[in-house]
Amino acid sequence: MERIKRAFSDGNVIAQRNVIRIKRVPEVLVFVLISPIMFVLLFAYVFGSSIDVPGGSYREFLIGGIFAQTVIFGATFTGAGLAEDMQKGIINRFRSLPMSQSAVVFGRTASDVIYNVLSLIIMALTGLVVGWRIHDGIVSALLGFGLLLLFAYALSWVMALVGLSVPSVEVINNASFMVIFPLTFIANTFVPSDNLPTPLRVFAEWNPVSAVTQAARELFGNIPAGTPEPTVWSLQNPIAYTLIWVVIILIVFVPLSVRKYQRVAAKT
Template sequence: MISTKTLRDGAIVAKRNLIKIRRVPELLVFTTLSPIMFILLFAYVFGSAINVPGVGYREFLIPGIFAQTVIFGATITGSGLAEDMQKGIIERFRSLPMSRNAVLVGRTDSDVLNNVIVIVVMSLTGLVVGWRIHTSFLEAAAGFLLLLLFAYAISWIMAWVGLLVPSPEVVQQASFVVIFPITFIANTFVPTNGFPGPLRAIANWNPVSSVTEAARQLFGNTSAKLPTPNDWSLQHPVIYTLIWVVIMLAVFIPLAGQQYKRAASR
């Protein structure tokens, strides 16, 4: 259980990370430019060639872009921790009278706030290209919250990776090799009913597909004309996504904590 001291110290570390973004605004600029580029590229270049029955492709697309972007945004946790390790900042933190878990808590919390900013920018871009929310305020808020919760769980995986590898460059390369395919072998950009059989099964049980489908349902960006998937994961996408969130947090919070102790003692 996280103590009050850990939360208080974690908030200070999170503030430190957010101040860094303010002092180096290029970090936030390039983080937001990538999803904007994807929205414009798929909406105007590929969108004309992709037909989604019963719903405009741009409305179908935006929740998928949300999911992809917050997952990639979670990789900042790993590269940030690897950079702090490389520069000896972690050793300085260990010399201070602060909770050992505060560094990890502050890092993951600050990256959630970074994702909030990115989602706001993407939402505004989506509205410009024709995306709309057709559900209630509470349902839409639940959609955004689920995306951020999923990204928070991914950030703990990235925290473990960031403490495991020697440099932020390795974190970026390793995360790209893994995250890029799992965000494309999913329903993020096109419905999976056209995929070959084995690939469709993998895509439908991919948690990226479930968080994307959950967001589409909560935003009202679905259509009765789309084929109903037979897989339980997409018939109950919110529950399936939350199951994955619980698993990732239960496994990687302890792993990241243990790796932090080993890495900081080297």
């Protein structure tokens, strides 16, 4: 019990430190807030003008996908932050202190949620400006935002492991790009997946990114009236399928990341 209390209080100290850093390096925050605006506007006006979704508005369809992609990119901050801490030697300082061994990674993943909360708020406001609406009530919409954040939180533990394993911040930025782009594009994020070639369609149907996007659309009431029912379980039960992924990712990557933290080689 004492141990858990300690871990919580140490994690809190680390999270507070990260929050101070967010305030001190406003450039990062500006990027975090501007790029989602850019994405919403680009997709809404560039693709939105030439793509039709039967029975509904492409812009409304699109927003769920942009939300999903942006919060997933937000998870990479966790990896970049840990990689930077390692490069700067501050991880050595933490590891020489009698603090909880899981606090550095827990504190980091917790404070990085702030980025995603802020970018969701900004995106939602931009979305409202370009014509996106919530149709199923505010409670359901909040659940949608919560699910997006939870999914991104789980992914930030994957990025934590990557961040502790790479030699520098630059590597993680490039590496995550290469993984996240295919993962968020071979999905139903920006176009309906029904028309994809079979292998890609199957991948898209079982891709958790599709599920979390589908879940967000359902919770926001953004599924157009005439849309055919999904034929696979993952998209018929997108909330449950997303939660299963969240649990699996956390079960696997929380211990792996904490263990990695305890063993990161002292870098000089």
